[in-house]
Amino acid sequence: AFHHSSLAGKVAIVTASTDGIGLAAAQALGKRGAHVVVSSRWQTNVDKAVALLQSQSIQVTGTTCNVGKGEDREKLVQMTLEKCGGIDILVSNAAVNPFFGNIMESTEEVWDKILSVNVKASFLMTKLVVPHMAKRGGGNVVFVSSVAGYQPMQALGPYSVSKTALLGLTRALAPELAQDNIRVNCVAPGVIKTRFSSALWQNEDIMDDFKRQLSIKRYIGEPEEIGGVIAFLCSEEASYITGETITVTGGIGCRL
Numbered sequence: 001a002f003h004h005s006s007l008a009g010k011v012a013i014v015t016a017s018t019d020g021i022g023l024a025a026a027q028a029l030g031k032r033g034a035h036v037v038v039s040s041r042w043q044t045n046v047d048k049a050v051a052l053l054q055s056q057s058i059q060v061t062g063t064t065c066n067v068g069k070g071e072d073r074e075k076l077v078q079m080t081l082e083k084c085g086g087i088d089i090l091v092s093n094a095a096v097n098p099f100f101g102n103i104m105e106s107t108e109e110v111w112d113k114i115l116s117v118n119v120k121a122s123f124l125m126t127k128l129v130v131p132h133m134a135k136r137g138g139g140n141v142v143f144v145s146s147v148a149g150y151q152p153m154q155a156l157g158p159y160s161v162s163k164t165a166l167l168g169l170t171r172a173l174a175p176e177l178a179q180d181n182i183r184v185n186c187v188a189p190g191v192i193k194t195r196f197s198s199a200l201w202q203n204e205d206i207m208d209d210f211k212r213q214l215s216i217k218r219y220i221g222e223p224e225e226i227g228g229v230i231a232f233l234c235s236e237e238a239s240y241i242t243g244e245t246i247t248v249t250g251g252i253g254c255r256l
Contacts, residue, residue, distance in 0.1 A: 006235050007032040007034040007234065007235060009033070010029075010033070010234075011086055012026070012034040012036045013037045013087060013090050013129065014026045014039075014090075014091040014093060015065065015092055015094040016094035017049065018045040018046055018062075020194030020195060020223055021189060022038075022040075022091070022094075023049055023052075023223065025144075026049070026053060026058075026091075027053065027056065027227055028231035029230070030056070030059065031056070031231075032235065034089065034234075035061070036059070037061045037080045037084065038050065038061070039063050039064060039076055040064070041065070049062060063075070063076060063079050067125060070124070073124060087132040088133060088139045089140045090129045090142070091144070092126065093144040094121065095118045095144070095159075097156065098113055099156075099158055099159070101155055102155075106157060106158050115162055118159070118162035123169060126141050126173065130180065134180040134181075138181030138182055139181075139183075140182065140234040141182060141184045142230050142233050143169060143186040144166075144186070144226075145167055145186050145189075145245060146163040147191075147249045147252055148163050149167050149188055150167075150255065150256060151254070152164075167186060167245055170184055171243050183233075183238070183242040184242055184243060185243070186246070187246050188247045188249070189226045189249070192220065192221040192225070193220045193222060
């Protein structure tokens with residue numbers, strides 16, 4: 001098994017981490033020795049994820065958290081400090097997509113919800129943990145964006161725009177937090193086989209469109225292929241990387 005202690009002694013908060021990419025990130029960080037704090041909205045999902053990670057000999061703490069709520073964000077940080085004594089890593093993975101269709105039919109409520117959770121909460125979560133990272137001499141923040149942030153997907157207009165915003169947030173924060181020795185990076189996954197993205201990979205028309213753009217002849221990525229990149233960005237091997245987005249898309253071209 002792939003087991004080394006490059007993150008031993010580090011404490012990592014991963015939001016929306018009981019499933020999909022968030023869970024894979026928690027596993028990858030945990031396997032490298034970090035104590036991971038997992039959360040999502042439902043206690044049953046938290047319990048399942050904690051049991052799974054414990055069965056893999058990962059140090060883990062779990063709690064419910066709806067990152068869209070200020071009091072939940074504060075509770076998550078406080079609990080982490082109480083149980084783990086500090087914070088070194090934040091992986092901001094929580095996202096919602098309540099809308100699938102023509103962007104011109106999206107409502108104000110849709111935009112409020114998407115921007116509030118996908119962009120604003122990512123920033124406010126970062127703002128909460130930075131002082132605690134600074135106390136420990138530095139840290140790492142990783143935002144989870146999407147290939148859709150570069151090339152909006154037709155039925156996912158507002159969601160795509162929120163993911164573009166995270167590319168900008170990464171670049172806005174990196175120089176600001178560098179003085180505290182905190183690196184800020186981003187990962188932009190392509191189509192990854194998760195429950196969240198099932199509307200995409202179960203739709204043949206959308207996938208046919210994708211297959212034309214891919215250079216790897218395997219049409220869908222696995223969550224572990226994102227988790228490993230996130231763990232790399234949080235490791236000393238990436239110590240000279242900040243303000244950067246790594247696209248993990250099977251070769252789909254990404255540029256803004």
